[in-house]
Amino acid sequence: MNALIKSATIVDSKSDFHNQTVDILIEKGRISKISKRISNPHNYDEIKLDNLHVSQGWFDSSVSFGEPGYEERETIENGLKTAALSGFTAVALNANSNPIIDCFADITLVKAKAKNKATSLYPIGALTKSSKSSDLAELFDMKNAGAVAFYDYQKPISNPNLLKIALQYSSAFDGLVLSFPQESKISGLGVVNEHINSTRLGLKGNPGLAEELQIARDLFLLEYTGGKLHIPTISTAKSVELIREGKAKNLNVTCSVAIHNLVLTDDSLEGFDTRYKVLPPLRTQNDCNALIEGLKDGTIDMVTTDHNPIDIEDKNVEFDYAKYGTIGLESAFGALQTIFTTKKTISLLTQGKARFGITETIVNTGQIANLSLFNPDGKYLFKKENIISKSKNSAFLNNELKGRVYGIIANNKIALK
CATH class of the missing domain: 3.20.20.140 (Metal-dependent hydrolases)
Known part of the structure; x- marks a missing residue:
């Protein structure tokens, strides 16, 4: 799996790039480069999302x-x-x-x-x-x-x-x-x-x-x-x-x-x-x-x-x-x-x-890509249409929540809404 994440703010206190907004290049499921701007000569899939933030999984x-x-x-x-x-x-x-x-x-x-x-x-x-x-x-x-x-x-x-x-x-x-x-x-x-x-x-x-x-x-x-x-x-x-x-x-x-x-x-x-x-x-x-x-x-x-x-x-x-x-x-x-x-x-x-007994994966160059992608801003009312589970028994239905999740990149796969 190859991908280029554009303009993502890293939220990982153990990362060398904590609180920085950067591009993240992922090749064969591993983070190969993190930099302010990365070109895409191999035409990898680009991930561009509103107010994108990234943390370890x-x-x-x-x-x-x-x-x-x-x-x-x-x-x-x-x-x-x-x-x-x-x-x-x-x-x-x-x-x-x-x-x-x-x-x-x-x-x-x-x-x-x-x-x-x-x-x-x-x-x-x-x-x-x-x-x-x-x-x-x-x-x-x-x-x-x-x-x-x-x-x-x-x-x-x-x-x-x-x-x-x-x-x-x-x-x-x-x-x-x-x-x-x-x-x-x-x-x-x-x-x-x-x-x-x-x-x-x-x-x-x-x-x-x-x-x-x-x-x-x-x-x-x-x-x-x-x-x-x-x-x-x-x-x-x-x-x-x-x-x-x-x-x-x-x-x-x-x-x-x-x-x-x-x-x-x-x-x-x-x-x-x-x-x-x-x-x-x-x-x-x-x-x-x-x-x-x-x-x-x-x-x-x-x-x-x-x-x-x-x-x-x-x-x-x-x-x-x-x-x-x-x-x-x-x-x-x-x-x-x-x-x-x-x-x-x-x-x-x-x-x-x-x-x-689960290994931690820090958001750094050379690490396996194990990432959670989200937007921390914006409030919304949690409704049934926000539920992906087969069962709908959520105690948070009709509660106001803050921030939205886009998905993950892990196990050499991309899973995004």
């Missing part, structure tokens, strides 16, 4: 596509197309398909389905067999097949001894264990944040305490066992404090936050719209502020869309019976830009690769 540590088993929600092919046109050059795929991705053959299957796409797919294997939190899955075999981590998606590990063994066993091959932060006996049948709005609307509450107890437990276990722990999608102010304290003890722990938990609060529940039924639930503005501060000071290591397509039959029902989840790839950049600067937004979207 974005990464999402938690996406769900449905396939195999739930293709009506999303396929791997369309999911990766959605990711590419949303600016992501790499995504980590959760194991919550049917069957659950819990063995060597399953990892091999999803990798084969994702072959030769612009966006790279990194599979996460289930931590336990069929994600039933009973027996450990074939972790080492899945690691050898290409799994980058192990996680029973949104299913808490109720047995602390099971997590203890998982951390001890996986440390032998540098495996990354994910533990969903929810104590099920405390969360009970709660479907939204336990607070004023849950009481006022008559919806069962899921208190922040359920998340915080589980995080405290997991940090104690990590301190005892060693190993590598990642806590996905924290959502409360107290959770940020607990992670901060764990890092002060030099524990090998990282965490993420879902973008919708940064931007939206439980005030959105007013109309009982099931698009806002997510797990962990939307919390209060105080929690949002603490999460934003946690990202700014480095306590929270990365953001994720926690992209989870749900078919209309499972969303267009009474709130208590609707499935949890929102899609988030298409709205990620625009939503983050409503609360952060462009520089910070790009930093957040490119963090987390190393934790999942």
